[in-house]
Amino acid sequence: MFKSTERPSTSRRTFLQRMAISGLAVGPGGGLLAACATGGGGDEEPDAAQGTETPAEGDPDNPLGVDAEGEVEIWIFNGGFTDKYATDVHEPILQAKYPNLTINHNAAVDIGAELQARFVAGDPPDFVNNSGDGQMDTAQLVADEQLADLTPLLDAPSWDDPNVKVRDLLVPGTVELGTFSGKPYQLNYAFTLFGLWYNKTLFDENGWNTQPRTWDEMLELCAEIQEFGLAPWVYQGETAPRYMNWPLLSMAIKQAGPDIMVPVDNLEEGAWKQEPILQAAEAIYRLAENGYFMPGIEGMDFRDVQALWAQGEAAIVPSGSWLENEEADVIAEDPAFELAYMFEPLLDESTAVLPLEALRATAGEPYFIPADAKHPQAGMEYMRAMISKEGAEGFSNEVSSLTATTFDIEIRNPGLASANEAKNAAGENTYNWFYPSWYPTMENPGIDQVTRKLLLAEVNPEQWADECEAVAKSIREDDSIPKQTR
Amino acid sequence: MRHRKYPFVLAFLAPGLLVYGIFMLSPYAQAIWFSFTDWSGLGRATDIEFIGFGNYLRLLDDEQLRVALRNNFILLIVVPVVTLLIALFLASMLNVGGRRRGAAVTGVRGSAVYKVVYFFPLVLSTAIVAVLFNYVFAPARAGGVLNTISNAIGVDWVLERIRGEGRGEILWFGEPAFLIWIIAVVMIWSFVGFFVVVFSAAMQSIPRDIYEAALLDGSSRFNTFRRLTVPLVWDTVKVSWVYLAIQAMDAFALVHIILGVNGGPDGQGDVLGVAVYRAAFAESNAAYAATIGVLLLLLTMAITLMFMRALRRERVELA
Numbered sequence: 001m002f003k004s005t006e007r008p009s010t011s012r013r014t015f016l017q018r019m020a021i022s023g024l025a026v027g028p029g030g031g032l033l034a035a036c037a038t039g040g041g042g043d044e045e046p047d048a049a050q051g052t053e054t055p056a057e058g059d060p061d062n063p064l065g066v067d068a069e070g071e072v073e074i075w076i077f078n079g080g081f082t083d084k085y086a087t088d089v090h091e092p093i094l095q096a097k098y099p100n101l102t103i104n105h106n107a108a109v110d111i112g113a114e115l116q117a118r119f120v121a122g123d124p125p126d127f128v129n130n131s132g133d134g135q136m137d138t139a140q141l142v143a144d145e146q147l148a149d150l151t152p153l154l155d156a157p158s159w160d161d162p163n164v165k166v167r168d169l170l171v172p173g174t175v176e177l178g179t180f181s182g183k184p185y186q187l188n189y190a191f192t193l194f195g196l197w198y199n200k201t202l203f204d205e206n207g208w209n210t211q212p213r214t215w216d217e218m219l220e221l222c223a224e225i226q227e228f229g230l231a232p233w234v235y236q237g238e239t240a241p242r243y244m245n246w247p248l249l250s251m252a253i254k255q256a257g258p259d260i261m262v263p264v265d266n267l268e269e270g271a272w273k274q275e276p277i278l279q280a281a282e283a284i285y286r287l288a289e290n291g292y293f294m295p296g297i298e299g300m301d302f303r304d305v306q307a308l309w310a311q312g313e314a315a316i317v318p319s320g321s322w323l324e325n326e327e328a329d330v331i332a333e334d335p336a337f338e339l340a341y342m343f344e345p346l347l348d349e350s351t352a353v354l355p356l357e358a359l360r361a362t363a364g365e366p367y368f369i370p371a372d373a374k375h376p377q378a379g380m381e382y383m384r385a386m387i388s389k390e391g392a393e394g395f396s397n398e399v400s401s402l403t404a405t406t407f408d409i410e411i412r413n414p415g416l417a418s419a420n421e422a423k424n425a426a427g428e429n430t431y432n433w434f435y436p437s438w439y440p441t442m443e444n445p446g447i448d449q450v451t452r453k454l455l456l457a458e459v460n461p462e463q464w465a466d467e468c469e470a471v472a473k474s475i476r477e478d479d480s481i482p483k484q485t486r
Numbered sequence: 487m488r489h490r491k492y493p494f495v496l497a498f499l500a501p502g503l504l505v506y507g508i509f510m511l512s513p514y515a516q517a518i519w520f521s522f523t524d525w526s527g528l529g530r531a532t533d534i535e536f537i538g539f540g541n542y543l544r545l546l547d548d549e550q551l552r553v554a555l556r557n558n559f560i561l562l563i564v565v566p567v568v569t570l571l572i573a574l575f576l577a578s579m580l581n582v583g584g585r586r587r588g589a590a591v592t593g594v595r596g597s598a599v600y601k602v603v604y605f606f607p608l609v610l611s612t613a614i615v616a617v618l619f620n621y622v623f624a625p626a627r628a629g630g631v632l633n634t635i636s637n638a639i640g641v642d643w644v645l646e647r648i649r650g651e652g653r654g655e656i657l658w659f660g661e662p663a664f665l666i667w668i669i670a671v672v673m674i675w676s677f678v679g680f681f682v683v684v685f686s687a688a689m690q691s692i693p694r695d696i697y698e699a700a701l702l703d704g705s706s707r708f709n710t711f712r713r714l715t716v717p718l719v720w721d722t723v724k725v726s727w728v729y730l731a732i733q734a735m736d737a738f739a740l741v742h743i744i745l746g747v748n749g750g751p752d753g754q755g756d757v758l759g760v761a762v763y764r765a766a767f768a769e770s771n772a773a774y775a776a777t778i779g780v781l782l783l784l785l786t787m788a789i790t791l792m793f794m795r796a797l798r799r800e801r802v803e804l805a
Contacts, residue, residue, distance in 0.1 A: 112767065120531050136528055140770035144529030372530070 063156040064377045064384070071102040072378035073125035075115060079132045081190075081365070081399040083107035086129075089394030093159075093385045101378065110134035119146050124370035127379035130186075131365055138366060142180040148369040150184040153380040159388035169387055172428050174363045174404040187383055188363035189395070191402040193419055193430075194246050194320045195359055196342040200414070202230075202312055203340075212345045213356055215251070215283045222292045231294030231314040233287055236302035241452035242436075242444055243302075243318045244284060248451075249433060250344045250360050252280040257353040258431040265434045266485050267476040272468035279347050281454065281461035288457040298456055306330075310337060324415035325400045340418040358429035359422060363404040396420070438484045439475050446471035514783070520776035527772030541777035551778065554749070554756040557666040558735055561757070562789065564670050566730035569677045570723060576604065576678070577685035578715050582697055583707065601686065604679040612676070616743035619672045623658035632658070659745070665755030669740055677733070681726055688719040724797040731793055735786045738763065758782045 062068070074091070076083040083105075091103050106125070108114040112134035118124045119141070130136055141147050154167040154175060167175060171191060178186035203210050206228060212218040222232035236243045252260055256276035263271035271277075287293060294314050297305050303326075309317045310330040317323070324331065324339060331337055343359060346352040367386075369379040385391055393409040396402055400413055402420055411417040423430075436443035450467040453459045459467065476483075521541055525534045545551060580597040594600075607615065624630035626637050633655055636642070642655050658664055692715070700710050716723070738759030741749060747764055749756030758778060766775035 116528065119528055122530050122532065137526075137770040140526050141528050144526055144533065146528060146530070 060157060060162045062381075064152060064380050066098065066101070066377045066381045067375060068098045069100050070375050070378060071104055072127065072375050072382060073104040073106065073373075074127045074379075074382060075106045075108060075111065075125050075129060077111050077129045077131035078107040078109050081401070085395050085398040089398055090382065090386050090391050093388060093391055094382050097385070098381075108134075112136045119370065119372075122372050124372050125379075126373040126375045127367070127369060127382050129365070129367050135366075138186055138368070139180055141368075142185050146371055147185040148371045148373065148376050148380075150178070150187065150369065150380070150383075153187075153383055154184060156380075156384060159384050159391070166384055166387055169405050169407070171361070171363065171404045171406060171423075171430070173361075173430065173432070177363050178366070185368055187367045187386075188365060189367055189386060189403055190365035190399075191361060191363055191404040191423070192320050192322065193341075193359050193361040193402070193423055193426075194250070195318070195422065196247060196316050196344060197319055197323055197339050197415070198316050198342050199309065199312060199314075200338040200340040200418075201336050202315060208315075210340065211342055211356075214349050215286075215345045215347055218345045219286060219290070222287070222290065225315045226290075226292065230312075232292040233316050234294045234297055234305050234309050234314040235318060235455060237297045237300035237305040238452075239300075239302035240444075240448065241298075241455055242448035244455055245443075245447060245451055246360060247318050247344045248280045248284050249277070251283060251347050252276040253360075253431055254344065254354040254356070254358055255279065255347045255352050261431075261433040262486060264472075265438065267435075267439075267472050267483070269473075269476075270469070272465045272472065276347070278461055278465055281464050283347060285454055285457065285461050285464075288455050293455060298452070310334075310339075312337070316342065321402060321416065321419045324413055339415040341415070341422040343422065354429055354431075357422070357425040357427075358431065359426045360432055361423070361426075361430040362432050365401075434484070434486065442471055442475045446475070517776045517779050517783075520773050521780045523773050525773045525776075526770045527766055527775070528770055537773075541774050544774065545777055545781065550749075550753055550756060551758075551761055553753055554758045554761045557669075557755065557757050558737070558785075560666050561670055561673065561734035561737055562731055565673050565677070565734045566727050568670075569674045569681060569730055570726060572674070572678050573681035573685055573726075574711075574716065574719075574723070576600075576682045577689055578711050580682065581686055581689040582692075582710070582715060601683070604682045607676045607679045610676075612739040613743055615672060615676050616740050619668070619675075620744055623668055625655060625657055630658075660751060662750070662752040662754035665745060665750045666757075669737055669744065669755060669757075672740055672744070673733070673737060677730065681730075684722060684726060685719055688722040689715060692718045724794075727797060728790055728793050731789050732786055735759075735782065735789065758785075 059065075072094075074086065076086045086107075087105060091105060095101065095103060104125075106114075109132065111128065111130055111132055114134075115124060115128060116136060119136075124146070130138065138147075154165065154170075156166050158164045158166050158169050174188055175184050177188050178184050180186070198210065200210070202208075208224060209217060209221050212221050225232040235241060249261065249264075252274075253276075256274070260274055260276055263274070264277075294305075294308065297308075306317060306319070306323070306327050307330045308314055310327045311334070319326075321341075331339075343356050346356055367383060369376050369383070373379055386395070387405055389407045389409065392403040392405045392407045393411075396409060396411050396416065397413075400416055402416065402423060408424065409420070411420050447468055450459070450464055450471060453467070454461070454464040520534075522536055522538060523534045524537045524540075580593045580600055582592070583594050610618070621629055622631045624633070626633040626642075633642075637655065645655065658668060696714065696718075697710065700714055705713070736759050737757045741755055741757050741760050742763065744750075745755040747760065747768055749760055758781070762775045762778045762782065764775075765771045765778060
């Protein structure tokens, strides 16, 4: 019934031989194709960035030399902000000035997937909002000489007032943030500020102090709120105790100046034991000692905590200016609810280096012009239109975020309006620190978990500083982590 | 007429070869070329520079890559063996495992239903499987299926007594050593159904009278399975094994979605496919990504050849 046969070795051998032959036959062709696919595009056209037209010098109406009859290809990241702010706010501003300019608007969720191949082929668009999960590495693009220098834009007269340069309408630090290897390549247009947020409705009803000037006043306020029967403070639960680092380090900076964070960012030994940082930790520790944090939040998700705060169960929460947007659904449930910004109080008013009205801020949402763009002047002109009063106001009201511009604008959302007032009050007194972006694992889980213990009063400020030092040490001694300094 | 044969054959082969050349061979050739360059993936094609074996030297020093290699090796051993054993067992139960009046050789009761049910995982795309299993292994308060069930029967209570206050739950994704095994479980789960169907088809083609003869000779079920069913479907097993081995070298989508681009806590769930992706898109180093890709290609080819050789066995012909 069964019959064993030889293995089909002959047929396999002939099969492999045929494979080899056909492989050979296709081989050179394949190589040719490869050459086509990787070598295409770039060599056929001259560098468009060094285009034939030079900007008409001194033309105040068209300082960048836009071809008014030309075309501009714009790519916007379709994420949290969507692309409506471009189609409804910025592009109409540009179109109004150049009625015959063809605006080729594109939106994408994955910017890299859409555009990376075009950069490689030397055929990128004129304006890119490089954001989202598919964000291309800006530093690498700069290293590959793919981006246009934005200096002409920054030195151009501004959209609204020819006597003011574009550069002077940007919040201090914005240009530096977009500067790589000494040249500005990236415009960070959105603006995030960090601080304390209070339930304005509740504060107004009870006549509470909406801006304690010193930490002692803050503690008095907390006692009053606790007596009233509310939790004075919350933080972001088990998800992110590190949010409390922000007021902590902010208070240290206001006391001693932004330079106090330089040793921290540079991972220097003893950085976390500097006196102002210890003082600030002591201040935060007092909240824990006095039971001013809402009980039980240490086991909660951050959205749940923030919802409790928005529902009036707690008075003060640390966060960034995205908070109003993040909790929009909860806020919408109570039309009377308003939130407002509160500066972190000073530790010692008599010796503080910065005024009370100073805050931590970062510019975000990157935009750039590709070096190989066909009409880079129009891309830059579009940026110039964004940095107009109308552009900034439209953006803020459309996407509920501030901009990195210094215009005095009207904002509808109460929380964002209050953040905008704070931004204007702070003026040049903004600061930031970098270790969380340089060493993400140092901030989380590192310092995050140490601060959690401080907030639970499981460690005192000295022990907290010791443990922070240990976290910094582990990062410092890990050779696999590339180090940054400032 | 003989000399007229070749133009005719070529006319039919050319379009296929062209498509194959453009979409298969040319990407291979390009990837191999990129592995010898410094291309970031963002630079202009015209600026690509040849740097020799630099990327391959870096490969030797890459510790994270060793983790990925180890994990692919674990998958390579575990996934095919376990999947094939389970699939063979289930398929034989469905087709020849039952005994019924009037039919000596048949499937177990309800086998028609099982056949459909086993096929379900295959209907789901990998992305959905990955998201589903995220919820299976999540902590109980985040809706984790496994932990909710195990807590309900008191596992958390026991663990809390052993490990102390508030630690009464196994955090599957929090334990680096578990990660690759979670991936293995998910892969096995999603592949078994397909091979049950494949083996069922193979078993259906075995003549019934062989089984009846074995039955008359008093062969036990296990003996029938081992000495009859398995040898007669061995060719299918062999092909399946190679296919699963190739799949085990991949696992990209599952790891990327379940554990993230860094391969989970401590990077301990990393696999080569994710390392390629990370190099190309997180680190903007397309050349290095291509280098890992070449390594992956060589490994997959070597493993395929190895399996083909190792699994060679006298073919049985039914006559």
